[in-house]
Amino acid sequence: MAQEFVKDITNRDEDFAQWYTDIVRKAELADYSSVKGCMVLRPTGYALWENIQHYVDTRLKEMDHENVAMPLLIPEHLLLKEAEHVEGFAPEVAWVTHGGDSELAERLAVRPTSEVMFAEHFQNIIHSYRDLPKLYNQWVSVVRWEKTTRPFLRTTEFFWQEGHTCHDSFEDADKEALRLLDLYKEVCEELLAIPVVGGIKTDSERFAGAEITYTNETLMYDGKALQITTSHHLGDHFAKAFDIKFQAKDGSEQFVHQTSWAITTRSIGALIMVHGDDRGMIMPPRVAPTQVMIVPIAQNKEGVLEFADELHQMLKKEGLRVKVDKSDKMPGYKFNDSEMKGIPLRLEAGPRDIAASQVVLVRRDTGEKIIAPLDGLKEKISELLDAIQNNLFESAKVRAAEKTEYMEDRATFDARIEKGGFAITPWCGDAACEAKVKEETTATARCMTFEDNQEPVIGKTCPHCGKEAKHIVHWAKAY
């Protein structure tokens, strides 16, 4: 039975891409549809997204953000208003040209992002400094026409929240963009157990239309980096294009300064690629739709199903997310199924356990078996779930550290990029140099971390072009 399951999932070190796809399908997170590049989010995949939503939405409301909803369709003339923005997005826009049988006078973009819709609305509703700050957010899906797609990682349609705020100064907008980057770091590390490296994007990697793009980057098991969340300081770019002005306290008329920021269903792809193993997915307990799977042993024996049901009700009442697998499959099948789906803790309960007033708990991350008395069971389970959450985070940190290396010469850089991971080097700041590195190695500048760039970079040389270095950059091949 175990072999049949293992057979279903490609070995992770042999073919990481196929391993990933196997998990997405076999753990029933997503399914393909007949729409190229769009996925069906199945109950478990969507429940993961709901748990991320719940965490982020609660925190955003605590931070005084308000949810709104902008139209899905964007008239072309609005998209054209901010030059850099339209240049960035035009190649990947899906265009609506017909409504019913009639051709439209102006074609409409299916939103790839909503800066321009928010800008138009802000222009309507902001008049005075009293109207600021405006802290808005929306939970929607967006569409970007992608050539090559993979479930969660790069899909034509994906889900996200997009925050859009207006402030009365450049500094306040900057504080907001950084406050959100911090929140995203918290979401990644506390909820998803994914360690991140925060920093600033180089100009070539900046969001189309932004003044500054802040990013959280993270390493996958295969050593490739993934941009898990971004937060943009938009400056007054959209304010000038859309004439979003307010009367300041001193009576003068000023442009607002804006931010925008997002976390997407891509984070679920990262969750798989950071924590999964050869037996399947591993869900960090805090985000897992099911935290404990109860498997009745010898379930036809008298009292076993009743015992399982009692445990289920008891643990559910304690606020744990628990299921019982009562299907007519054998226990071995159920064990493997629960492991493949990444459920953090398995609870086995059979006649012997009933007799001894105990259950058997099995950790998904370590495989450790723990015999736990019924007395104090809830506390034991909570303790184990915390331990699993911490272990997943600490293990991911160790793996990332092993793959992160600072160097000042190109040979060591090339070797690290080849092996996978972050190669950290001084850099001249020149976009042409950055492009050459990408062309030669396929590695891109992921970010300039706050830690590495606190002080001016003095006396270092850019190993890529030999010029004087201005920044310290994290480079990596990336998703």
Next chain:
Amino acid sequence: MAQEFVKDITNRDEDFAQWYTDIVRKAELADYSSVKGCMVLRPTGYALWENIQHYVDTRLKEMDHENVAMPLLIPEHLLLKEAEHVEGFAPEVAWVTHGGDSELAERLAVRPTSEVMFAEHFQNIIHSYRDLPKLYNQWVSVVRWEKTTRPFLRTTEFFWQEGHTCHDSFEDADKEALRLLDLYKEVCEELLAIPVVGGIKTDSERFAGAEITYTNETLMYDGKALQITTSHHLGDHFAKAFDIKFQAKDGSEQFVHQTSWAITTRSIGALIMVHGDDRGMIMPPRVAPTQVMIVPIAQNKEGVLEFADELHQMLKKEGLRVKVDKSDKMPGYKFNDSEMKGIPLRLEAGPRDIAASQVVLVRRDTGEKIIAPLDGLKEKISELLDAIQNNLFESAKVRAAEKTEYMEDRATFDARIEKGGFAITPWCGDAACEAKVKEETTATARCMTFEDNQEPVIGKTCPHCGKEAKHIVHWAKAY
């Protein structure tokens, strides 16, 4: 000040349509955008929708439904598979024809509804009776190309949940469709304080592709009816078109039977039109984003703002949704603003109240002023909120009853339709007769209620054509 506000809102009896639009704008529920027929849901409008979502989503999960997400875009060939369905929706589909710079090989519909996407997925994942029932739901927006639009009531894009289920028999699907109609009745009556009439649609009013459409209908203040929720028994129509089969317990291969059902942002339009008055919106407390607005009186006097803050924190801790209006406007302005936005209860707190350890509470529905001691304040507020909720529901029931009339002759029917409200008559069951009534009076058959049609209709004549009657029908002019 009060006059200025009243001036802002058109008199409800003079011009109901303009009154409605005024409330949508002035209570800041929604705003127009430059996309024809699409609206911006502003924080209060979206918070209303979130409260409806929360109620419905919690109940659906209790009823074992699982949330999923289907792609936004539907390939044309899928839409064409169920003949009646495509005929119903084709005229109102927004078509994506280009991705980036390339013309697509097959055009894609922006989902007007998702029966066909669910059908394709169900065909993939359902194989055995063990896979049934499948109880799925999704929270999304849909697009239907409408000629004339009004915020909430009829918009090109609107928000909804759409439930889609599969069952192993016609009877089980029927039970599910009716279970959902009951849930929607509960949502309308318990949460929104809107009384509904439940029943079956005539064939001409049936959902395109359904076997039976169940509906909840309700009367607005102006006497026009509004279809607030529907639940469809799809029979095996889509199962046959998409080949959704399962192996039954007896080994035979059978088609599934399906349902689909929805509640939409239209319900917010109904909320306005059932409860609002000449001073603005009135929100039923259970769905109101803000239940109590605290207005500090003489807020520059020492201790007043602190008192207001203490009350705010105390009531918030008790689970009430409370705000304090600390703006630099006069109290009279704040009173009117809170009334216009329909906040159920106003709490006035000034120096005199501090001295007397009391506050003044003012009901939005009746205008009644209550002096409430601080001792027991939370209980008093809860009691008043319940009273407001009940009063709104009971008042709406009385207004609906006054406008609902049974008759067996056409003259009385014409007079009732002219005055507004439900005219109930026997009916022959002939679609041509129904179409003639619509042509002559603009009234449509809203539903055949369960109560009126429990027993066969014997010995009655259809007042519209003189033939023998088969059903008893609620007719009305409708939104």
